C-alpha cells in the first residue's frame with residue numbers, strides 16, 4: 001500500500017497571495033499527493049502572471065496515492081462567481097472560499113484526504129458576502145460538529161495556544177470560564193503528548209489581567225477561575241505553571257524549560273509568536289477529528305501576483321500536515 005498521504009490544499013482568498021503560494025510550492029518535491037481545491041482558470045491565469053509552469057489534473061480518489069510531481073497539481077474545480085482581479089477583494093467570491101473549505105472538511109471526514117492545509121482567507125469579505133465566518137478554526141469545528149478545538153501556532157522554539165480565538169476583546173473576560181480553560185488545557189496537554197511526542201509536557205499559562213491580576217487588585221479572574229482550574233489539572237497529573245504575568249513570561253528563563261504557552265486571548269499570545277517566527281510558523285487546529293494546518297499570515301493583497309510572497313509558512317504548514325498524516329497512517 002502507498003504511504004503517500006493525500007493533502008487537500010485550499011488557497012483561500014482568490015485575490016490574495018494564497019494562489020501564488022500554492023503555485024510556488026507545486027514546483028517543489030513533496031512526499032504526498034497534493035490536491036488543490038480552487039478555480040482552475042484562476043490558478044492557470046495566476047501561473048501565467050507569475051511565469052510558473054503548471055499542469056492541472058482532475059483529481060480522482062481511485063488508485064493508490066502517488067508522490068507529488070513538481071509542476072503538476074491535482075485539482076477539484078470550484079468555480080468562482082466572478083473572475084478575480086488580483087489584489088482586489090470581491091464579495092461575490094466570498095461563498096466560493098467557504099465552499100472550498102466545506103469540500104476539504106467533508107473529504108477529510110470521508111477519508112478521501114488525510115489532512116487539510118489552508119491558505120489565507122479574508123474573514124471580512126466572507127462576512128460581507130453574507131456568510132457568518134470568524135475563522136477556519138471555528139468553521140472546521142462547526143462543520144465537523146466538534147464542540148471544543150484549540151488554536152496552536154508553533155515556530156522554532158515556541159508554541160502558543162489560545163483559550164479564546166476570534167472574538168472581540170470586549171467578550172474575552174466572559175469567555176474565560178473554568179469549563180473552557182479545562183477543555184483547552186486538556187486538549188493541548190494530550191495533543192502535545194500524542195502529536196508532538198512529548199511524554200510529560202510542561203505548559204506555562206498566562207494570566208488574563210495585567211501582572212496576572214496583582215493579587216486580585218487588578219482583576220480577579222486569576223484567583224477565582226484560572227488558579228483553581230490549574231490546581232485541579234495538576235492534581236490529575238498534568239503540569240501547568242501559572243497564571244503568570246504575560247508581559248514577562250516570554251523570556252528564555254521560563255520558556256527554555258517549557259513545551260508551550262497557553263495564552264488567554266489572540267493578541268496576548270500571537271504577536272510574540274509572530275515576532276519570533278512570522279513567515280516560518282504553522283497554525284495547527286487541535287481537537288478536530290482530522291489534521292488541519294495553516295499558514296501564519298493573512299491574504300497580503302499588496303503582494304498578490306507579484307511573485308514576492310514568502311512561501312516559508314506554507315512550506316512549514318504542508319510539511320507538518322504530511323508528517324502528522326504519515327504518523328496517523330502508521331498507527332492504523
Ligand SMILES: NC(=O)c1ccc[n+]([C@@H]2O[C@H](COP(=O)([O-])OP(=O)(O)OC[C@H]3O[C@@H](n4cnc5c(N)ncnc54)[C@H](O)[C@@H]3O)[C@@H](O)[C@H]2O)c1
Pocket residue numbers: 012017118119120121122123124136279294295296297298299300301302303308309310311
Ligand atoms: N490563515 C489565515 O487565513 C489568516 C491569518 C491571518 C490573517 N488572515 C486575514 O488576512 C487578512 C489581512 O490581514 P493582515 O493585513 O492583518 O495580515 P497579512 O498577514 O495579510 O499582512 C500583514 C503584512 O505582512 C505581509 N505578509 C503577509 N504574508 C506574507 C508573505 N507570505 N510573504 C511576505 N510578506 C507577507 C503583508 O504584505 C503585510 O505587510 C485579514 O482579513 C485577516 O483576517 C488570515
Ligand SMILES: N[C@H](C(=O)O)[C@H](O)COP(=O)(O)O
Pocket residue numbers: 134135136137138266270283294295296297
Ligand atoms: N488567528 C490566526 C492568525 O493570526 O494567524 C488567523 O487569523 C487564522 O486563523 P484561522 O486558522 O482560524 O483562520
